[in-house]
Amino acid sequence: MTSTIGLYVPGSSVLHRLPAGTKLLAMVAVGVLSVFLDRPWQVAAALAAVLAGYPVAGLPVRVALGQLRPLVWILGFTAVFHVVVNGWERAGVVVGVLAALVLLASLVTLTTRTTDLVDAVVTGCRPLRVLRVDPERIGLLIALGIRCVPVVAGLAEEVRDAQLARGLGASPRAFAVPLIVRSLRHADALGEALTARGLDD
Template sequence: MRSLHIEGDSVLHRLPAGVKLSILAAISLALFTIDIPALLAVAALAGLVGHALLRISAAEIWHRMRPFALIVVVVALFTAVFSGTTEGLTAFFRLAALALFASLVTATTTTGDFINVITRAAMPLERLDVLKAQDVGLSIGLVIRFVPEILSRYEVIRDAHYARGLKPRPLSIIVPLMISTLRSADEIAAAIDARGIRSQK
C-alpha cells in the first residue's frame, strides 16, 4: 500500500503537521464564509499551483483529484440548475478548493508525522483513562501489516472455489475470510503481550 505522501523539501514539507492541519481547518472555515465565485476561483487556483510546485505531473494531479471530480461537478451542476449559475460556480470552486488544499496537506506530510500528531492529540484522552495514546500507532501498524495477508487469504478462498468448480459468491467468500482472520487474534494478542509492547499499568 503506497502512501499519498510525496517526497520533497518545500515550505509545506517543512511546516509541522499540527500547524498544517490548523491552517487547513482555518482555510476551510474561511472558504464557507466566502460567497464570491471569483475569490473562490483564486483559492482553487492557488491549490492547483501548490500541487504544481510539488513537481508532480499534471497526470499525477488529475489522478489524485479524479475521485472527487465527479461528485464536485454533479453537486455544482445540481446547484446551478436549481439555484442559478452564480451559486453553481460558487459551489464548484469552493468544493474544488477544499479538496485541493486537503490533498496538499496529505501530499506534504508523512504517515509518521500524522501518527505523532494523533498520538499527541490522544494524550488528554489517556489522562481521562479512555484509551492509551500509544495504542493508536500500534493499531495502525497492525492494520497495515495485515491488509496484504487478508488479500492473499481472499485469493486462496477464491481459488478454492474455482478448484471445486464453484462460482465465488459474496457469502461463501466473506464468512471463511472473517473467521480465519479473526481466529488469529488470540495468537497476535499473545505475541504483543509477550513482548511487553503495551506496557500494562
C-alpha cells in the first residue's frame, strides 16, 4: 500500500541500491557543509553535482524542476531581497544553495523506499532507549499512522457525500465535525484492537 501513495520511484540505479541510512547521513553531512559554500563557482558545482544525480537515478531533469516548483515564489522573494541588500553574487549563492539542498533531499526521497526509511528511523531511535522510549513502539506508531491516512481519507469521502446529499454545501463545520467524530470512533476501535493484542501489558 505504501508504494502506491509514496513518492518513491522504483529503479535499480546506484542511488537506489545505497542503504537508506547512508543516504540520510550523507544528506545531513552535505546540509552541514553547505554553510561553508560562499563562492558562486562552488555553489554552481554543488548544484550541478546534485542535478547530475537525477539522470544517474534514471529520473528525467523535468522531475528535478518539479521539486522546485512549489518554491518559486519564496525563491524569487529571497533573490530580490539579496540583490537589493547584498548584491547579485550573494543572491546567487543563497538561492543556489537552497535549490541544491531541496533537490538533494528530494533525490533521497525519490530513490528510497518508504519502508526502508521507516526502518532507518526505527534504527535511529535506538539511542532513545536511554529515555525509556521503545523504538519498536515508534515503528508501530508509524505503521498505524500510514494505515490511518487512507482510512480517514475514506471517512472524509463518506462525510462529503453525506454533506452534499443533505445540501449543506461547503460548510467547513458540517464537514470537519462529523469527520473528526467518526475518526475518534475509529480510534476507539483501533485502541481496543491494540489492547486485545496485549499492547498495554
